[in-house]
Amino acid sequence: MRALSPEAIRLDSKCERFEQDGAAGTVRVQLADGSMHEGRALIGADGVHSAVRRQLFGDGAASYSGCMAWRGVIPVEKLPAHLVRPVGTNWVGPGRHVIHYPLRGGKLMNFVGIVETQRWMAESWTQRGTHEECHADFEGWHDDVHSLIAYIDVPYRWALMARPPLPHWTQGRVALLGDACHPTLPFLAQGAVMAIEDGFVLGRALAEVEGVPQALQRYEAARIGRTSEIVRKSTENGRRFHNPALADAEGAAAYVDREWSRERIAERYEWLFRYRVDEVDL
Ligand SMILES: Cc1cc2nc3c(=O)[nH]c(=O)nc-3n(C[C@H](O)[C@H](O)[C@H](O)COP(=O)(O)OP(=O)(O)OC[C@H]3O[C@@H](n4cnc5c(N)ncnc54)[C@H](O)[C@@H]3O)c2cc1C
Incomplete structure (x- = not known):
């Protein structure tokens, strides 16, 4: 990315707040050092304690x-x-x-x-x-x-x-990505995977859809169902891994035979691993 534009990546830059100007089609970000930076879109990929999410939805701490x-x-x-x-x-x-x-x-x-x-x-x-x-x-x-x-x-x-799941994570020219919008328990090992998938689909939406706000809406629509399901099923997997039936050898053997049978594993994981970021409808 730096080969294309040397200024493209700035490290040690903490985003404090942003403002959108719908008429001008811009977003301005204020960094902790007080400097302001303007662009056509803001993607808050700033993790579970996201400052961008806090300003968008004001939903407090995780x-x-x-x-x-x-x-x-x-x-x-x-x-x-x-x-x-x-x-x-x-x-x-x-x-x-x-x-x-x-x-x-x-x-x-x-x-x-x-x-x-x-x-x-x-x-x-x-x-x-x-x-x-x-x-x-x-x-x-x-x-x-x-x-x-x-x-x-x-x-x-x-x-x-x-955090409770969000029904939306886009407003105008600002959208969230990764843990900022769908933090999850790591019991399907999909948190970072979802962030990478988000990035790919977002890239496609910006390239294929006319207009930044429209592209961000299409990105959200393409991703929100899958990511909500992963968050829900990760919590469910925690109950499976931590089940009281595992307390004694006999109960544990029966429980493991049932829950880790070939069919049950296929039910839990096939849909996850068959997903195609390059084919999902936008
Ligand atoms: C115990 C554990 C095990 C896990 N195991 C797996 C696994 O096996 N597989 C998997 O896919 N995932 C796993 N995960 C989840 C994974 O680590 C996260 O889902 C992933 O790191 C999220 O990526 P992200 O880029 O959205 O956020 P982050 O990795 O949190 O990155 C956010 C970045 O934003 C920066 N930032 C924060 N605030 C600001 C600000 N105001 N301005 C500018 N920058 C800011 C941060 O410094 C950070 O660099 C696990 C997580 C845990 C805790």
Whole structure:
């Protein structure tokens, strides 16, 4: 992008507010340093605490979802050989679950451990935790889970934030994208995927539809059904992963046989992975 226009990307630029001028067909953005910048459209891709969303809809701060995540990476050479596999692995149990998968060409293992808890301190939504706290949150879980925790470089605690779905995310020449408009619990692993899909469809709409406000409306219309469904089904998957039926071995075996049968998995994931950003109707 910088090859096309050296000024196209400005880092360390915090958007404070914007104003639209319908007659002139422009949007002006004020940055934290007081400077004003004008363009034909504003896309608020500024995450779950979006300032653009706040100005558009005034719907206050995101709230704590009741789940926190332990996150960390592990150099794979530290792990027992049987844990170093090129697949994602999901451990499920009452009120919590763990997922781990290789990163960076298999050099690192990513660890995410989700815990339902109200113990979260609201003022900080991400902070460093300790290995002891993380082990304690998975007390009684399989030794493999504890091996992973033991070798995490730095265990971080993340509060998972939630917001009710928006019925619209476009006004005139301003639209939202990604977590700014449809933050989700990460239980279908689709938050970043949705942001990338939004970007592709938005690009198509701006290229194919006459007029910026019309293009933004068509982008929203093309995306809102799918993203709302993903947010809803992610929450539903949390109930599945954390189900009380998983508390004892017998109940767990029957529950896993049913919920992770080939048919049930196809029902849950086929529609997700068959979506085509380049074919969706605008
Ligand atoms: C524990 C956990 C596990 C996850 N696992 C997955 C997964 O497996 N797969 C997946 O697809 N997704 C996953 N996600 C979700 C994914 O991380 C998010 O959905 C994704 O990062 C959203 O991208 P975004 O660009 O919309 O927002 P962000 O990544 O939050 O980026 C927003 C950017 O805007 C900037 N910004 C904020 N305010 C302003 C402002 N006022 N002015 C200018 N810039 C601003 C921020 O600095 C940031 O750079 C997970 C999330 C969590 C918490």
